[in-house]
Amino acid sequence: MIVSTPEGTPVPSTAGQTIGPFFGFGLPYQGGNEVAHPWSPGAIVLSGTIRQGNGDPIPDAMIEIWQADSDGSVPTARGSLHRDGHAFTGFGRTGTTDDGRYLFWTRNPGATEPGKAPFIAVALFSRGLPDKLHTRIYLPDDEAALAADPVLASLTDAERATLIAVRTADGGLQHDIHLQGEKETVFFAY
Amino acid sequence: MTAPEAATGAPETPPAPESLLAAPDQATQAQIRDEIVAIEEAHARALADGTYEGGRTLLDYPPYRSSILRHPTKSPKQIDPETIELTSPAFGQRDVAAIEADLTLQHAGEPLGERIVVRGRVLDGWGRPVRQQLVEVWQANAAGRYIHKRDQHPAPLDPNFTGAGRTITDDDGWYEFTTIKPGPYPWRNHRNAWRPAHIHFSVFGSAFTQRIITQMYFPGDPLFPLDPIYQSIPDQRDRDRLVATYDHDLTEPEFKLGYRWDIVLTGAERTWTEPEGGEH
Ligand SMILES: [Fe+2]
Numbered sequence: 001m002i003v004s005t006p007e008g009t010p011v012p013s014t015a016g017q018t019i020g021p022f023f024g025f026g027l028p029y030q031g032g033n034e035v036a037h038p039w040s041p042g043a044i045v046l047s048g049t050i051r052q053g054n055g056d057p058i059p060d061a062m063i064e065i066w067q068a069d070s071d072g073s074v075p076t077a078r079g080s081l082h083r084d085g086h087a088f089t090g091f092g093r094t095g096t097t098d099d100g101r102y103l104f105w106t107r108n109p110g111a112t113e114p115g116k117a118p119f120i121a122v123a124l125f126s127r128g129l130p131d132k133l134h135t136r137i138y139l140p141d142d143e144a145a146l147a148a149d150p151v152l153a154s155l156t157d158a159e160r161a162t163l164i165a166v167r168t169a170d171g172g173l174q175h176d177i178h179l180q181g182e183k184e185t186v187f188f189a190y
Numbered sequence: 191m192t193a194p195e196a197a198t199g200a201p202e203t204p205p206a207p208e209s210l211l212a213a214p215d216q217a218t219q220a221q222i223r224d225e226i227v228a229i230e231e232a233h234a235r236a237l238a239d240g241t242y243e244g245g246r247t248l249l250d251y252p253p254y255r256s257s258i259l260r261h262p263t264k265s266p267k268q269i270d271p272e273t274i275e276l277t278s279p280a281f282g283q284r285d286v287a288a289i290e291a292d293l294t295l296q297h298a299g300e301p302l303g304e305r306i307v308v309r310g311r312v313l314d315g316w317g318r319p320v321r322q323q324l325v326e327v328w329q330a331n332a333a334g335r336y337i338h339k340r341d342q343h344p345a346p347l348d349p350n351f352t353g354a355g356r357t358i359t360d361d362d363g364w365y366e367f368t369t370i371k372p373g374p375y376p377w378r379n380h381r382n383a384w385r386p387a388h389i390h391f392s393v394f395g396s397a398f399t400q401r402i403i404t405q406m407y408f409p410g411d412p413l414f415p416l417d418p419i420y421q422s423i424p425d426q427r428d429r430d431r432l433v434a435t436y437d438h439d440l441t442e443p444e445f446k447l448g449y450r451w452d453i454v455l456t457g458a459e460r461t462w463t464e465p466e467g468g469e470h
Contacts, residue, residue: 001431002310003452007317013456014431015246015423017405018254020390021211022338026328026354027392053259059207060340066398068274078282081324081356091279098207112273121275123401128256130422131247132403133266134275151269179260189266190275190399190457 016131021060023125024095028062031083033094035065035106040086042070045172046120046137046165047103050096052128053180057100061126063177064093065104065137068118072110108139108173117145117152119163124177133187137175138164151188159186208340212378213255219416222380225253226421233424246428253418255379276397281324283358291357293327293369301351303332303370305446308406308434311363312393315457319363325453326392327367328354334373334387343375368446374413386413386420393453400455407433408449 005011019027036043050061067090068074075090083089092104109118120137138146146152152160162185165175177185229251236242249261294301312320330336330353333345337352353372357365374387388405395401407420414420414429423429431454440448 001433001452002435002437002450003313003317003454005317009317010315011313011317011454012428012431013246013315013454014402014404015428016402017247017390017422017432018257018419019403020405020419022330022336022341023328023390024340025336025338025352026390027326056259058260059210064401066274066277066279074274074277076280078280078284080279080281081285089279109274116272119274121398123398125403126260128254128260130249130251130254130257130261130419132401133262134399134401151267154267180263184262184264186264187262187266189268190271 018127018130019062019125021127023062028093028095029081033092033102033104034083035067035090035092035104036088037085038105042107043105044108045103045168045170046106046175047101047172048175048177049100050102050124050126050177051100051179051181055181057096058126058179059096059098059100061096061100061102061124061129062093063096063102063125064091064123065106065120066091066123067106067109067120068112070107070110072112072118074112111142111145115145115148117142117149122177126179129179133179134190135177135185135187136163137173139173140164140167155186162186208342210256211340211342213380215255215380216378217380219380219382222253222383222418223416226415226418229253230421230424237425246425247423251418251422254422257422271397271399275399278323278394278396278398278400281358281394282322285324286356286358290355291365291367293351293353293355293367295368296352297350299350301331301348301370303348303351303373305368306371306449307366307368307440307442307446308389308449308451309364309366309440310451310453312359312365312395312453312455313363314395314400314455317454319361320359320393320395320455321361321363323359323394323396324356324392325359325365326354326356327369327389329369329372329389330375332370332373334375336375345373345375371408371447374411379418384413384416386411386417391453393455395455397457400457402453402455404453405432406451409433409436
């Protein structure tokens, strides 16, 4: 459809559709999961499994993350697709493995404003999922900031737990996402 | 797939991904069509009595069988986006080579099929251009076959066609791809299931919340009423927005047929500001 309404008039938006099963040759790209270079200072692994309603891992999902740098600044560096090996672009994309797992190299995001709980923004796509989903991955470390977060405060303890990552022994982050089921992740609309 | 194996492997042995592509019940097309019509009628009733709550693509859409275990059962929580969600990854011309917008030039020879150009604008919810942002496409070849290893459709691959492209919108929000019209293809949602011809689109806005992946269709496709993916959008006006318009003025004599398709992102939460200078 061609939009013919003049600029400044509200226009109905285009509806989303499933990513389908065959995105693997089109969307993932080399270094897509390296938001920070693996050997750069402060680099950590963020990983987890994406599961469907019966608990099975999803081998054909795609996850994108977008986050602040460790000092809380919003990255503005170009090169989110064409990795140059050192710029921190804040953006990552990866497909899940046959085991439903994803893995990013990144840094811990800082708070974008003083006192705010740092989190990583997530967009999720999958075969069988008719449209995208948005969620957040909160860092587990600053309990006072987590307690003060208005979004987390509006949730039950079980719902809240689906949004907060676990700190691993090597300083990384572990975070599973459940599209459905007992541990169904909380998803957001804006 | 580029994701490396994670260090801590899960103990279970999951089924091979391609084995998941066939729905277990293999309903008939007539059964699927009945389910589609029932949901459409419920939508029309909800619209008429004012109880329709919006959300243009139904996440819970059983005629699309693999969605049954993959849609959230709770409504998404409505929240105010925060700083990071109101911004978007920055892409620039450096990320994309010009040739990536022409899917017919990526190999030594010419791909087979009907050469087309797809041109349109990316706009925000106020009709304002989304400038200097990434648009990605992927599609089947003219015979309806994807180059993807999990595509088992016994139609020929084309050694001169991969079917993936990228471009960056210009300062008026325009994008343009030259490609081959994709063929319809069978899938295993139900017996004799066929997808209408489509091109997958992935688009970024000026806010991460505007991120969209969708599909562009071609006008007059007889498979529209039968396809549970196209029909997962319950409102005909919303479906129509996914269909390109044939444009004879865009058609080039003795070379390629022209289609126009504009993409409108949700909302315009952030006050519009002129993009900062830099890469163009
Ligand atoms: Fe497709």
